Amino acid sequence: DSGVTQTPKHLITATGQRVTLRCSPRSGDLSVYWYQQSLDQGLQFLIQYYNGEERAKGNILERFSAQQFPDLHSELNLSSLELGDSALYFCASSVSGSQGTDTQYFGPGTRLTVL
């Protein structure tokens, strides 16, 4: 158990819909990261927040948005869903915001299926 929690574990929805994925970081971690993992693209970094502020942006589509709240939990919003958005979405957290040197602790993921 990494200490990072993600809900829901599974999500099945239809094209064109909007969903919200939730992540609670480990106690004491200020930074939250979102990743998308699919068979054809592998693990792709989407976005990072540090103490409520956006720190880094990766391959995140304009239809996707995220935020980190004052209690440090984070939400990833996916809208106008397409079949290709079906993937595993992981949240990770770390103490500081230094990607590459900080230890990132990954949650168990949310499996999104768009039908």
Add this chain to the structure above:
Amino acid sequence: TQLLEQSPQFLSIQEGENLTVYCNSSSVFSSLQWYRQEPGEGPVLLVTVVTGGEVKKLKRLTFQFGDARKDSSLHITAAQPGDTGLYLCAGQYGNKLVFGAGTILRVKS
């Protein structure tokens, strides 16, 4: 095109055998990390290497960072079924972490 190329993509070996997984790039990385991911779970960090030429050992696992900080290898000695999983390398590129496509390792008993 992947910034980080991992090879092989898939490896199936018998318990007790040795193996090496490679992670290569044409770019220089500030640091490189190796993760292991089991089905239904998130990746777990195994090691971070920062200095060119650095070698780190974690029980039967040996990690090496290339002198030019463009490549890395993971060597497992006497593989066990518990080593089965997806091994991912990830490099710090600017302020982002870039992952390779991974190597699926299956160790048969």
